[in-house]
Amino acid sequence: MLQTLSLFAPELLLAVSASLLLGFGFWGGKDRSGFARYYAIAMLVVFSLSSFVLGRPEGTAFEGALIVDGFSHYVKLILGLSAAAALLFSKSYFESEKLERYEYSVLTLYCVLGMSIMASANTLLSLYIGIEMQSLALYVMAAFNRDSLRASEAGLKYFVLGALSSGLLLYGASLIYGFTGSIEFSGIANAVNDSGTTPGIIAGMVFLLCGLAFKISAAPFHMWTPDVYEGAPTPVTGFFSAAPKFAAMALIARVLVGPFEGITESWQQVIIVISVLSMVVGALGALQQTNIKRLMAYSSIANMGYALVPLAAGTVAGVQGMLVFMSIYVISVIGIFALILQMRIRNGMVEQISDLAGLSTSNRGMAILMTMFMFSLMGIPPLLGFFGKLFAFLPAADAGLMPLVVIALVASVIGAFYYLRVIKTMWFDEERHEFVEAPQSLRYISLVSALLILPILLLPGISTGAQGLITLAAESLF
Amino acid sequence: MLTALSFYLLSAVAVAAAFMVVASRNPVHSVMYLILTFFSAAGLFILMGAEFLALLLVLVYVGAVAVLFLFVVMMLDVDFVELKQGFLSYLPIGAVVAIVLLLEMVLVGGAYVAGETQTVVERGQELSNLERFGAVLYTEYGGLFEAAGIVLLVAMIGAIVLTLREREGVRKQNAMDQMARTRKDGVELVDIEPGQGLG
Missing domain, CATH: 1.20.5 (Single alpha-helices involved in coiled-coils or other helix-helix interfaces)
Incomplete structure (x- = not known):
């Protein structure tokens, strides 16, 4: 029991501090949301670093329900830091829109707790509980601006479709349990290795993957994404597109190479179909968008497609490529949303792409940063986005999935069009607005993210230390 | 023999009732059929020797969830004419989906019957x-x-x-304040001259 608790110390810290924060928020008197936010940020940073401080303990907790290994350490590091950044950049928005309430910080903490259970899931039961804990918090956060019709619509839409996807996932889980007689990943793996591909297990796996594909908003389960991204408050959208995507992607990797390692060729087809559809839908759907949040929604659909490309290879290098790609994507998205949150004119927030017109003359620093992020998402060589795609597509090419890689490259080229359009609007169009001065925290977040995607700072890390971390993480799955 | 008979009866009723949940046009009827489905499923659980799950199903789903559904449905102002119009236009696509799902399940069930899979481990009889x-x-x-x-x-x-909305300017009852009131706070003695009034 003591060993379980020590393995699970970071999650316990989150659960206890979230509950304390809830109590503090209730009894703490007025003006408690500011303190709640900083406290939650501190706890998230401690959470993300704690497993490294504790010397990276490994093992299973709660009778094998949860597993703590190199993979979960790395995933939790990224989850905690990106959630902390998202919480930090929500401050100015919530204050100016008069939405500031301490429950937001509490919900973020519980959401990260759910995501960390997802990252450590070792049975179908813990997988489902992790997903539900994370999703319930996300539904509420999407509708957090409850007086706004669009935010309520976004929350409701997300909730109804999320419930449907949970149904698919549970149906798949029950089929898998029925045909393998086990809810533990190791037990399922044994049964799969013994019996090979039976229709029941395949059907269960496909339903399970459909439920998970909804969580990463991969096509054809992407319908909710543009509306929810547009309707939800902007900092919430920023949070949505970073941490939950990473957690769900990690969970997919764990499910694919854990219980279903024995039937790689069966799930490979499913992943390839989802990946190709996402890349095509993301690339073509974004062409018509005028709202920058909707643009980011389609961009995230396309990027989830790219992230699935290395997973389809089903190798250690594939999981590694997925982790590298997703980490770089999370950094870029945090930076971009910190910039979108700076798009404020005197009358309030604006979110059309045309509002960025002439940014290069009115606010050159912001224009340069936005240009860097767009180039990085496109995959232009000096920036890290290029290396993300390189590490993502190479394992697939090595595994002989050349057609998939070619489709991914074509989709990248189509996608470059809309990123370039944003850049063109900023640098070559007539100035439209003067943005009001942005708070320092936002400017620092976007600056730090931009520095992180500069290869000079991170490439040494990726090639030596951080790469070692990611390699360890990927290897611990197999 | 009896077990097999009751199994087929309960399953048939469960499937038919589940079909009626989506087929019936009146939402209140749908909830009724839902309750019937839950009951049949509870019966199936008992046949499998899972009496506690059966009781839970009846208690939680029939006792609480279905009744809640019934309340919600009755509160909703459902336009029944409009419901009827929608059904036919959605029927073809719905039927296609249903047939596909049915084929899949027949496939899955066929594999099960053919003995390609294993069943859940049987429990010991000594413990309830x-x-x-x-x-x-x-x-x-x-x-x-x-x-x-x-x-x-x-x-x-x-x-x-x-x-939850915290409204401004609401006068709430505060029991502690009420109890802390003394005679001095509540009563004011005024000496009124005869024929003068308070004015």
């Missing part, structure tokens, strides 16, 4: 369901039980965040 649940719920599944509790807590926080 309840004892079995009690033995594992707070030990083996203790951590997940707590996590499920947190899921419910998050749902509760969410419901409160989205609906």
Whole structure:
């Protein structure tokens, strides 16, 4: 029991501090949301670093329900830091829109707790509980601006479709349990290795993957994404597109190479179909968008497609490529949303792409940063986005999935069009607005993210230390 | 023989009732059929020797969830004419989906009948369901039980965040203030001259 608790110390810290924060928020008197936010940020940073401080303990907790290994350490590091950044950049928005309430910080903490259970899931039961804990918090956060019709619509839409996807996932889980007689990943793996591909297990796996594909908003389960991204408050959208995507992607990797390692060729087809559809839908759907949040929604659909490309290879290098790609994507998205949150004119927030017109003359620093992020998402060589795609597509090419890689490259080229359009609007169009001065925290977040995607700072890390971390993480799955 | 007969009866009723849940045009009827489905499923559980699950199903789903549904349906102002119009236009696509799902399930069931798979391990007869649940719920599944509790807590926080409104200028009753009142606070003695009034 003591060993379980020590393995699970970071999650316990989150659960206890979230509950304390809830109590503090209730009894703490007025003006408690500011303190709640900083406290939650501190706890998230401690959470993300704690497993490294504790010397990276490994093992299973709660009778094998949860597993703590190199993979979960790395995933939790990224989850905690990106959630902390998202919480930090929500401050100015919530204050100016008069939405500031301490429950937001509490919900973020519980959401990260759910995501960390997802990252450590070792049975179908813990997988489902992790997903539900994370999703319930996300539904509420999407509708957090409850007086706004669009935010309520976004929350409701997300909730109804999320419930449907949970149904698919549970149906798949029950089929898998029925045909393998086990809810533990190791037990399922044994049964799969013994019996090979039976229709029941395949059907269960496909339903399970459909439920998970909804969580990463991969096509054809992407319908909710543009509306929810547009309707939800902007900092919430920023949070949505970073941490939950990473957690769900990690969970997919764990499910694919854990219980279903024995039937790689069966799930490979499913992943390839989802990946190709996402890349095509993301690339073509974004062409018509005028709202920058909707643009980011389609961009995230396309990027989830790219992230699935290395997973389809089903190798250690594939999981590694997925982790590298997703980490770089999370950094870029945090930076971009910190910039979108700076798009404020005197009358309030604006979110059309045309509002960025002439940014290069009115606010050159912001224009340069936005240009860097767009180039990085496109995959232009000096920036890290290029290396993300390189590490993502190479394992697939090595595994002989050349057609998939070619489709991914074509989709990248189509996608470059809309990123370039944003850049063109900023640098070559007539100035439209003067943005009001942005708070320092936002400017620092976007600056730090931009520095992180500069290869000079991170490439040494990726090639030596951080790469070692990611390699360890990927290897611990197999 | 009797077991087989009751199994087929219960399953047939469950499937027919489940079909009627989606087929019936009146939402109140749908909920009624839903309750019938739950009951048949509870019967199936009993046939499998899972009496505790059967009771839970009746208590929780029939007793609480279905009745809640019924309340919600009766509160909703459903336009029945409009419902009828929608049904036919959605029928072809719905039928296609249903047929595909049916084929899949027949396939899955066929594999099961052909003996390509294994069934769930049979439980020992010496312990009752309840004892079995009690033995594992707070030990083996203790951590997940707590996590499920947190899921419910998050749902509760969410419901409160989205609906609770603190109105300005509401005069609330404060029991402590009322009890702390003394005679001095509440009563004022005024000496009124005859024929003068208070003015």
